[in-house]
Amino acid sequence: MSAAAPARRFLVCDGNEAAALAVALARVDMVAVYPITPQSSLVEYLAKYIADGRLQAELVNAEGEHSVLSVLQGAALAGARTFTATSGPGLAFMFEPYLRTPGMRLPIVMSIVTRDTLTPQSVWGGHQDAMSVRDVGWVQMYCETVQEVLDTVIIAYRVAERHDVMLPVNVCHDGNYLSYGTARIEPPDQNVVDTFLGTPDVNWHVALDPERPMAVDPLTGGAGGAGPAMFVRYRRGQCAGMRDALDAIREAHEEWGRLTGRHHAPLIERYRMDDAEFSIVTLGSMTGAAKDAIDEARERGRRVGLVKVKTFRPFPAAAIAEALRGHGAFGVVDRSVDFAWNCGPLYREVLTSLHGITPAAPSQSFIGGLAGADLTVEHFESVIDTVGQLQNAGARDTVWLNAQD
């Protein structure tokens, strides 16, 4: 190692440890947890950091996920920066307070260590849990690498706490392949994170505070009096926060890139799209294998590109339309199922983004990687072959990638 260039500080860890490190660096005040596979080691790391004094936070090991999020709601209303993480059935058990969090405009950050949903019985990865709560009003970002897990958990606080957003954020990282996948990461310096996040200011708008008593989460709605207008005000406020979150996510990623040199794509990433004649769209940790398959197809002379979706909620519809317009056929690979439309949920969202653009491009929904199934470079080779042969727009049956594995 040359003496002139000091080695960059690095760690070797998995995605769960990277998320826990991010929570410590964000100087979170309150952590509430209930361990569940494949999230467990993440909260075990947090418990250890708190026990070791490395993270000065309160830890509540609650009796279940419903209590976990309720504890954090109280803490956020008292002004604390808060964190939890869950997976699959834990998220299901959390659903009632999960529903309430965006309406109360609490900037709670929660990792979803994604896991397929029951039933049949499975403890392995898949996006079905996060996808099942996609329309509740949380911001949701999906990570591709262990480094991106660490960086995105920190970025999530800046997004959540921006005053025109004030919404809870899920940072989704794939159970198994990212939760336990180990790689080299560069942790940022504490002072960089401190500068980036500033002092928590999370209950300026709604508080449990004897100095400024207020009604929190009041009864509104109904068909008379101030109720209907009040309820609409709440809902429109949430929609405005989600709209502004797109800009907040872009701004936070830009600033993070400026401070750390790591420029993650905030909404979508375009990979080898400039001259692409067709493309595939991916989400989460599958993207690495997909990029390898794109490079191999390019070597064989196929002009194929890739669009990775990082931000799923709010959906970056304009960016998607801009990325895919004029680049021919596309295939979307989902790690979950949209039961209403017999396709992948991301596929349906992408189609919706392209509504009205003519001529309509040929497209295909692929579903794979359910319940821990692997999505390999070979799977993406078959996806690229299939999409490269699509001729006409119109409805097609979903291709199930692991049906023969």
Added chain:
Amino acid sequence: MYEVRLHGRGGQGTVLAATILAAAIIAEEKFAVAIPSFGFERRGAPVAAYLRMDTREIRRMTNIYRPDCIICIDPTVFRSIDIFGGIRAGATLVQATGRTIEELARPQAVSTVGLCDAVSIALALFGRAITNTIMLGAFARTTGLVSLGALQRALEESEFRDAGLEQNMRALQRGHDETVVHRFSSEAAA
């Protein structure tokens, strides 16, 4: 890209071995990723872990189906599963065993074999058949793809549940020193 599949049984530290090996390779300024196979882990059940190394960034986070090397840290797990599934021609086997090379069934695709009586060493050092760090030493000796020094530094950064750092350092060294490497010509392996 060089791909390694580790086989062992629950409780022997197979997954931790892959993580330590990744850390050692990365410390030598190469790229590595490690991924465990998934299951309801329990003592004695077959366990696998995957490790990739390369001179450039590794993007695929997937399991390994065509390994260049098998590290088998348990002498009997081959009875329960096919540890050689998908191996490439010219592959390397690093095997924990008290048997001689003549007593082992070697697939033709395997052209290098490192044998280490890891269970005997583990019983002497730990009083239990925890063979993971011993077999990392055996891997370093057999392949030369990672230095003993880098593995020692990676051990210093690791947390062990069942034994101390000093015992594991001795285990690593003995695994390295007591491994016997056999090489077979490519014709014989063809």
